[in-house]
Amino acid sequence: MNISDQLSITAKGNPSKTAYIFQGEKTSYMELEGAVTKFASSLKELGYEKGDHIALVSGNSPYYVIGLYGALRLGLTVIPINPIYTVEEMRYILKNGDVKGVITMDLFMDKFVALASDFPEIHHYIVGDTGADVSHAQKLLNDKMKSFTGLMRTAELSLERPTIDDEDVAIILYTSGTTGKPKGAMLTHKNVYSNAKDVADYLKYSPEDKVIATLPMFHVFCFTVALNAPLMNGGTVLILPRFSPEDVFKVAKDEKATVFAGVPTMYNYLLQGGEAHKTDFESIRLCISGGASMPVALLKQFEQAFQVIVSEGYGLSEASPVTCFNPLDRPRKAGSIGQNIWNVENKVVDELGDEVPVGEVGELVVRGPNVMKGYYKLPEETAVSLRDGWLYTGDMAKVDEEGYFYIVDRKKDMILVGGYNVYPREVEEVLYQHPNVTEVAVVGAPDPNLGEAVQAFVVVNDTITEDQLLDYCREHLAKYKLPTVIEFLDELPKNTTGKILRKNLRDRVTQ
Incomplete structure (x- = not known):
């Protein structure tokens, strides 16, 4: 099973249910399913085949959702890239990732114009329209540049789907590269599907849930928790192009949102500007924090101000990403990243890989169906991170008597x-x-x-x-x-x- 096939199942079971809302416009599961099939069909018509690598360079939008699920349906490997990366940062990932095609938006075409001469192997730039002038790109790239909406208009609403195995690579996520060059974490279809499913079930996502997706979709936190997981269980994704406290409060109030996912900085901004908006979050049943440790003082202030529980979790790109969450059926522990989510095991070990006693600090290691296949073209780095079936996270942690984990700090920090x-x-x-x-x-x-x-x-x-x-x-x-x-x-x-x-x-x- 994979997330694109799961979308088909959900669409068949509840075709008229709203899959996402973007700029006030609702798209049903059946409409999304049709768009995904059409886009996959377009890619096939352009010559893409199972196993080809395609970059996805887009802001939060239907282009991202349809591009992602359409490429996966055809069995392509998707490489999400932060669209505000510099030309040099993009150059490295495009080259290292053996990219054959690019799905993007007209806003970002200047970067690809600057890169075009270096990448004759890139066959197409499939461009979503936001109204930006791309005539200069059209002249340079000629027939390589394709309109996203143009392809969709002429595409077939049918597709002979390739056989996709659980261990086929679905996504290559390049780490942020805080030390040295970024490494591409290869996530299989099993990795991506299992984590989305386990997160959705652990957080009790249902068709009634409306999840605010204001984190960048190219980031693995949003990718799993605010996009794939709600779609997995028939929920609705409220897509915001970028984070703004005013926009978050407005969509929460207008659409009766039930879940907000963000990093600690976002909670800080919401808290600072939230005095006049406390009632806007009345429909929110759960707030999720991840991406970095949330200061306990901030967590408590936010919960008190908005009268909502903040469940802090933990994850990393190499684990698709979630490994821990504070449980919803009993009190969460402030400062803790929570307990093992279903089907995932965490433990704290010393330098020899032996588990340390309760309360002692060691390195957090993880195993489960969500753990990556390895780093793309980096067997030595893979061997360092993956040992005896465990992923070594590089985070220093401790665990208490009840199995709640606490991140102490990054090993390198x-x-x-x-x-x-x-x-x-x-x-x-x-x-x-x-x-x-x-x-x-x-x-x-x-x-x-x-x-x-x-x-x-x-x-x-x-x-x-x-x-x-x-x-x-x-x-x-x-x-x-x-x-x-x-x-x-x-x-x-x-x-x-x-x-x-x-x-x-x-x-x-x-x-």
Whole structure:
């Protein structure tokens, strides 16, 4: 079974049910099913075959949904790419990923014009129309450039589907590349389907659910939790092209949304601007946080302000991505990423791969049907990450007596101060509790005496001095954990999903 086949089953069982709403327009499951079949048929007519690699470079839109499911239906391997990547970032992924075709939007064609001469092997650029002028691209790319809607108009509403095996690669997700070049995590049809199914069932998604998809769909969090999982169980996806607190509140109120999924930064923005919108979230039964650890203080403030439970979970691209969620049938634990979701096993191990006692810190490892096949064309890196059936996540964690896991920090983010381990999250949690601090990130800075020292970057909502914050930290932290420098910023550097870019901050302190 795969997600494209599951869409067909859902459409047959409930054809008139709304699959998604975009800019006020509703699309039923049967309409989506027809569009997916037509697009797959168009790709076949253009010469694409099972196993070919096709890049999907699109914002949140029907183009993304139809392009994704249509390509998968034909047995192609889809490579989602962040559309705001630079030309150089795209060049690497297109080359490394052996891309034969591109599904995109007219907004992003300037980048492909800049890349065109380097990629004679790319056969087509299938372009969704948003009204941007692409005449210059049309002149350069000639017959390589195809209109998405034009193809759909002439496509057949029939398709001889290829045989797709569970272990065939469905998606290659390139990691963010915070160290070195990005690596392509190969997710099979079994990986993608099983995680969407297990997440949908664990979170009790139903046909009555309306899930806000404002996270970028090219990111694996939205891909599984806010797109594939609700479609798996017959829910409705409320597609927002980009994140805006006003847009989130409006769609939640207008469409009676039931689920919101976001990263901690989004919750912070919603909280800061939510005083006049508290009733807009009345229909929301569940908020989901992932992508980064959510500060406990922020979680509690948000829950109190909007009277809704925030269930924090955990995942990574290599696991499709979800491995843990706080359960819905009993109280969630603030600061915990929750327990194993169904069919997935997590444990905490030492450097030798042996499980550590309850409460001790080690590396989180994962196994289950959601774990990737490996990294594309990187057998050595695959062997490092996949050992004896377990995926080594690189995250430091601990587990309590009830099986709730807690992320302590990224293994590579740990700061070694004079032989003592300092986990940035512990320092960040303290600073987040201060009423004047709205955002914080902690990194290690070179120190000639101790090897490394703790440096904090903060965003504040009122005037406060570095000394005042340091005094506050002294009340809550051991001396070796105290920041030696606290730098004030207007905002922290983030990627398109709202994740704080620690590498940029580390670079800042080493310059």
